[in-house]
Amino acid sequence: MTSSAGSNNGIVCRCYYRETHMPTSWHILGAGAIGCLFADALTAQGITTTLVLRDCAASAPLLTLERDGKTYNRQLASTPASAADQISRLLVTTKAYDVVSAIGSVRHRLALGADVVLLVNGLGYADQVAQIAPDITLYSATTTEGVFRRGPWDFCHAGQGVTLVGAMTASAPADWFTPWQNLGLKCRWTESIEPALWHKLAINCAINPLTAIHRCQNGALATRPELAAQVRQLCSEIARVSAAAGFESTANNIEHDAFTVIENTAENRSSMLQDTLADRPTEIDFITGHLVARADQLGVAAPLNSKLLEQIRHA
Numbered sequence: 597m598t599s600s601a602g603s604n605n606g607i608v609c610r611c612y613y614r615e616t617h618m619p620t621s622w623h624i625l626g627a628g629a630i631g632c633l634f635a636d637a638l639t640a641q642g643i644t645t646t647l648v649l650r651d652c653a654a655s656a657p658l659l660t661l662e663r664d665g666k667t668y669n670r671q672l673a674s675t676p677a678s679a680a681d682q683i684s685r686l687l688v689t690t691k692a693y694d695v696v697s698a699i700g701s702v703r704h705r706l707a708l709g710a711d712v713v714l715l716v717n718g719l720g721y722a723d724q725v726a727q728i729a730p731d732i733t734l735y736s737a738t739t740t741e742g743v744f745r746r747g748p749w750d751f752c753h754a755g756q757g758v759t760l761v762g763a764m765t766a767s768a769p770a771d772w773f774t775p776w777q778n779l780g781l782k783c784r785w786t787e788s789i790e791p792a793l794w795h796k797l798a799i800n801c802a803i804n805p806l807t808a809i810h811r812c813q814n815g816a817l818a819t820r821p822e823l824a825a826q827v828r829q830l831c832s833e834i835a836r837v838s839a840a841a842g843f844e845s846t847a848n849n850i851e852h853d854a855f856t857v858i859e860n861t862a863e864n865r866s867s868m869l870q871d872t873l874a875d876r877p878t879e880i881d882f883i884t885g886h887l888v889a890r891a892d893q894l895g896v897a898a899p900l901n902s903k904l905l906e907q908i909r910h911a
């Protein structure tokens with residue numbers, strides 16, 4: 597990528613020219629279930645894809661993935677975060693609390709104007725990313741793909757979902773998105789990613805904290821009447837916050853949508869329950885924490901959400 601800077605009525609304009617011969621390649625930061633699913637799918641399409649590994653000496657991981665009832669292996673390329681070669685396209689699939697430090701670890705490698713896609717649960721980290729890496733082009737994504745880890749590099753793609761991708765300001769699909777439509781995963785471009793991210797946040801607020809506190813599968817939130825009543829109360833609070841924040845569709849549909857997800861993922865352990873059971877930090881500050889902060893700003897009461905936030909924080 598080359599760049600030129602000019603001045604227009606005192607406003608400094610920086611123009612980026614992407615060289616058309618530049619080969620498509622991706623780096624993936626966050627070698628968990630979703631990161632490895634995309635690493636596999638991109639590599640399978642002949643797109644050079646490299647996992648960025650932060651805590652171990654770079655070795656080439658041999659991925660085992662069960663998909664559509666078949667298990668296969670794929671050798672993935674990897675690089676240590678500390679390496680020097682440039683990154684022009686980065687897919688971030690870390691935990692929400694890790695996004696900023698993970699991007700910080702490869703900041704020295706990011707090309708001017710690099711495309712960075714945040715495919716991460718929750719909200720509230722994008723501004724900090726833009727602060728530490730102001731010269732990147734930021735995209736966001738949200739997915740309902742169901743993948744779980746069975747071993748260090750062993751994953752099962754248990755449920756096909758949809759991945760929505762977009763830019764924070766409405767725009768036509770990015771040039772790099774075309775091959776994403778042939779990954780064997782359902783990837784769709786959306787001109788309104790913010791409502792999609794908010795909707796996913798709302799679903800996670802309704803499901804994740806309760807499953808972590810009660811150590812239950814998602815389905816129990818519908819079958820146990822006392823938990824279903826709490827889901828309904830959470831949803832009515834979320835609906836009020838959503839309406840005040842201008843997310844009408846979530847405001848109108850959250851209870852119906854939350855129970856649909858609960859039904860469709862009845863056997864799942866939510867990501868927050870998995871984190872709790874594995875004694876890892878949870879993403880609560882970027883899920884319920886974000887909702888409660890927004891409720892406070894908007895002067896909307898969200899007492900049950902606030903209570904669950906404190907319970908998980910102090911668990």
Ligand code: KPL
Nearest residue numbers: 803861864865866867868
């Ligand atoms: O996204 C999820 C999560 O676990 O984080 C849900 C939709 C609740 C599925 O388990």
